[in-house]
Amino acid sequence: MSVLITATELAAALGSAEPPVVLDVRWRLTVAGGARYDGHADYLAGHIPGAVFVDLDTELAGHGPATEGRHPLPSPADLEASARRWGVDDDSTVVVYDGEGNLAAARAWWLLRWAGLANVRILDGALPAWVAEGRPLATDEVVPTPGSVTVRPGSVPTIDADAAGAWADERGGVLLDARAPERYRGETEPIDPKAGHIPGAVNAPTGANLDEEGRFRSAAELRARFASLGVTAETPVAAYCGSGVTAAHEVAALAIAGIDAALYPGSWSQWSNTDRPVATGEE
Numbered sequence: 001m002s003v004l005i006t007a008t009e010l011a012a013a014l015g016s017a018e019p020p021v022v023l024d025v026r027w028r029l030t031v032a033g034g035a036r037y038d039g040h041a042d043y044l045a046g047h048i049p050g051a052v053f054v055d056l057d058t059e060l061a062g063h064g065p066a067t068e069g070r071h072p073l074p075s076p077a078d079l080e081a082s083a084r085r086w087g088v089d090d091d092s093t094v095v096v097y098d099g100e101g102n103l104a105a106a107r108a109w110w111l112l113r114w115a116g117l118a119n120v121r122i123l124d125g126a127l128p129a130w131v132a133e134g135r136p137l138a139t140d141e142v143v144p145t146p147g148s149v150t151v152r153p154g155s156v157p158t159i160d161a162d163a164a165g166a167w168a169d170e171r172g173g174v175l176l177d178a179r180a181p182e183r184y185r186g187e188t189e190p191i192d193p194k195a196g197h198i199p200g201a202v203n204a205p206t207g208a209n210l211d212e213e214g215r216f217r218s219a220a221e222l223r224a225r226f227a228s229l230g231v232t233a234e235t236p237v238a239a240y241c242g243s244g245v246t247a248a249h250e251v252a253a254l255a256i257a258g259i260d261a262a263l264y265p266g267s268w269s270q271w272s273n274t275d276r277p278v279a280t281g282e283e
Helices: 007-014 038-045 076-085 105-115 124-131 163-172 181-186 217-227 246-256 265-269
Strands: 021-024 093-097 118-124 172-176 237-240
Touching: 007 124, 021 265, 038 118, 076 172, 093 105, 093 124, 105 118, 105 246, 163 172, 163 237, 181 237, 217 246, 237 265
Parallel strands: 021 093, 093 118, 172 237
Antiparallel strands: none
16 A cells, blocks of 8 residues: 555545545644644644644653653554544545654554554645645634544554664664664754664664655655665664654655564653663764
């Protein structure tokens, strides 16, 4: 199943007899001054007609101690309740997007696939791609008829901290760190208690998955990118980031390239809050 859908394809699907469920997942970690970004306000200022707003912090993540990470996976029961609120059924086609880059939307894409949904797409280019085609925006609060989806967790692979630490040595695989290079190298760490990366991890910042217009690079370009990092279709590969959000974007890019990958949901926020080794510099 394709990972992406274009704005033109989405517009046609919304006008069909069986339109997809569309989810607006606008989210940022922080805004200027450290304030919490209000994605819902931006949603109300203009969204794709029919799109339902999804709050990443409360609906796409659980909440627990720091040793579980900043955005642990929600419980299956909580995710099921949220997905039903969004109007999702077992056979629904779902399209997700955010305000730019699809870093947040990829979390929804991955999580719904983990929950067993078969047909989930990311709007390539996110909301700017829709706007660039001159398509309309709505300002209403969409409240759909509740869905009846049953969440089946574990439908795509995850790894835990122990597996992440042994991924390269014992599995012969590649562990990709999707964060910015300076955080990977340990030169700065604005959020988590330790700076650096999981020993053996290879830096693969998510920004390089996109072209200048904020769309995913072609499958061939992504295959070449990951091959330069030691990843092929035969390589056991897993990805992590700060808290398991942007690493989902890496998994999506790998899927576009035809490469299956596991996600480490706890990511650096979990790793750095436990007594585990830390590497710095380049590897």
